[in-house]
Amino acid sequence: MFRIPSCAIDAPAKVNLTLEILGTRPDGYHAIRTIIVPTTLHDSLEIRALPASAASSDAIEVVADGVAIDRVGPAEDNLCLRAVRLLRERIGFRERVAIRLVKRIPIGGGLGGGSSDGAATLAGVHWMLGSPLPREELFEFAARLGSDVPALLHGGAVLCEGRGEILTPVDAAHGFAPMPPAHLVLANPGIHVSTPAAFRAAKGELTSPAISGTILHSPPSHDGFLSADVKLFNGLEGPVFALHPEVGHLARLMEEAGAGTVLMSGSGASVFALAASEKDAARIRQAIPATIWRMVTRTVPDGVMAAHGPLEP
Numbered sequence: 001m002f003r004i005p006s007c008a009i010d011a012p013a014k015v016n017l018t019l020e021i022l023g024t025r026p027d028g029y030h031a032i033r034t035i036i037v038p039t040t041l042h043d044s045l046e047i048r049a050l051p052a053s054a055a056s057s058d059a060i061e062v063v064a065d066g067v068a069i070d071r072v073g074p075a076e077d078n079l080c081l082r083a084v085r086l087l088r089e090r091i092g093f094r095e096r097v098a099i100r101l102v103k104r105i106p107i108g109g110g111l112g113g114g115s116s117d118g119a120a121t122l123a124g125v126h127w128m129l130g131s132p133l134p135r136e137e138l139f140e141f142a143a144r145l146g147s148d149v150p151a152l153l154h155g156g157a158v159l160c161e162g163r164g165e166i167l168t169p170v171d172a173a174h175g176f177a178p179m180p181p182a183h184l185v186l187a188n189p190g191i192h193v194s195t196p197a198a199f200r201a202a203k204g205e206l207t208s209p210a211i212s213g214t215i216l217h218s219p220p221s222h223d224g225f226l227s228a229d230v231k232l233f234n235g236l237e238g239p240v241f242a243l244h245p246e247v248g249h250l251a252r253l254m255e256e257a258g259a260g261t262v263l264m265s266g267s268g269a270s271v272f273a274l275a276a277s278e279k280d281a282a283r284i285r286q287a288i289p290a291t292i293w294r295m296v297t298r299t300v301p302d303g304v305m306a307a308h309g310p311l312e313p
């Protein structure tokens with residue numbers, strides 16, 4: 001069934017450059033509009049198809065590389081194993097799948113690590129199977145795994161609407177000005193903010209049309225995404241800062257270090273600063289106490305998620 005027995009694939013962290021809350025939906029989700037862009041920070045996966053065995057099933061081994069992994073949840077909730085299950089139910093392969101996941105993205109921090117790991121597993125296992133499914137079906141599976149997963153499976157900068165699964169690539173073909181890679185400082189205060197709690201804390205407060213009007217979301221629009229007249233905005237930021245003042249303090253620390261644009265990513269608690277140069281990024285990073293996880297990285301506005309294999313035995 002497997003054409004390629006194993007592969008390596010990277011799962012990038014993302015930041016939300018914008019996040020508007022547009023309304024509530026009958027399914028309990030919120031209608032949102034968000035621009036997601038991947039970064040050079042990534043988890044790494046090695047995926048292997050092994051002979052079917054009565055004694056063991058799909059498995060994931062998580063290895064920490066610079067982040068705490070005590071928040072890794074139970075296997076049944078793991079998005080990588082759920083991705084394997086979706087593909088097995090659809091395609092019917094018998095082999096079991098073993099994943100080695102090297103974690104560098106803080107867990108549960110609004111940087112999309114778990115979502116990206118799930119997207120990478122879908123992409124990697126599907127590629128090992130010879131890519132039998134139509135692209136739309138793979139994206140449907142991605143949406144079932146989580147609202148951020150389709151954007152991460154797509155790669156590059158994407159405008160996400162609906163509950164996050166309706167994608168428009170932010171590129172010239174879709175009427176957007178080209179988005180150059182940007183220097184980025186990421187910081188995570190180590191607080192866990194659950195995404196449902198963040199949306200609940202927003203208490204139905206919708207992003208005002210005045211703010212929406214300053215955000216790039218419909219092509220063709222402003223002359224450049226990072227130009228001064230385009231506002232970066234996150235509708236979950238105020239509510240999360242109110243719930244967890246430490247997150248707001250961290251954002252202020254980065255502003256005081258000279259960062260022009262500082263924003264919370266997703267539902268937090270990670271915060272990022274856009275920096276004009278690598279030197280500026282290093283200076284902002286330096287201003288954050290070493291007790292806080294922080295990292296200089298870059299956005300990857302035009303990346304794709306690609307598997308490589310097979311691996312050495």
Ligand code: C5P
Binds near residue numbers: 028030032148
């Ligand atoms: O889709 P995902 O599993 O990542 O969403 C986690 C939770 O975040 C949802 O159960 C919901 O409470 C909230 N959410 C939302 N609206 C969205 C995305 C997520 O209310 N568009």
